[in-house]
Amino acid sequence: MATxxxxxxxxxxxxxxxxxxxxxxxxxxxxxxxxxxxDTMRLAAREQPDLIxxxxxxxxxxxxxxxxxxxxxxxxxxxIPIMFLTTLITRDVKxxxxxxxxxxxxxxxxxxxxxxxxKILQIPSSS
Numbered sequence: 001m002a003t004x005x006x007x008x009x010x011x012x013x014x015x016x017x018x019x020x021x022x023x024x025x026x027x028x029x030x031x032x033x034x035x036x037x038x039d040t041m042r043l044a045a046r047e048q049p050d051l052i053x054x055x056x057x058x059x060x061x062x063x064x065x066x067x068x069x070x071x072x073x074x075x076x077x078x079x080i081p082i083m084f085l086t087t088l089i090t091r092d093v094k095x096x097x098x099x100x101x102x103x104x105x106x107x108x109x110x111x112x113x114x115x116x117x118x119k120i121l122q123i124p125s126s127s
Contacts, residue, residue, distance in 0.1 A: 005121050006030040008049035010040050012058040037061040041073040056086035081120050
């Protein structure tokens, strides 16, 4: 499925980034990755991804801070949808959201992740 949609992955873990990048490329997405969450705003403004998938627990800047900074950085980055991909699905993580973010567990099956991405990007299901 060649969607031509661009997704920016923000994760400080190189293995997690690589696995996610490989899975999403296999689904036809154009992937941009960033390992240091502090670089997200600049890269998002330049690349204009259709979606940002962001880890929550990162040492330099957590996912909630990344989301808040994107909202304030520029009009270009404020409207980019954000999905949090995390092992920490708890009420603390859900406290980040006021209903505007999607959370998917890193332990989810790939199909669950793809389903959520298609919903956010408004891509019809292939089934």
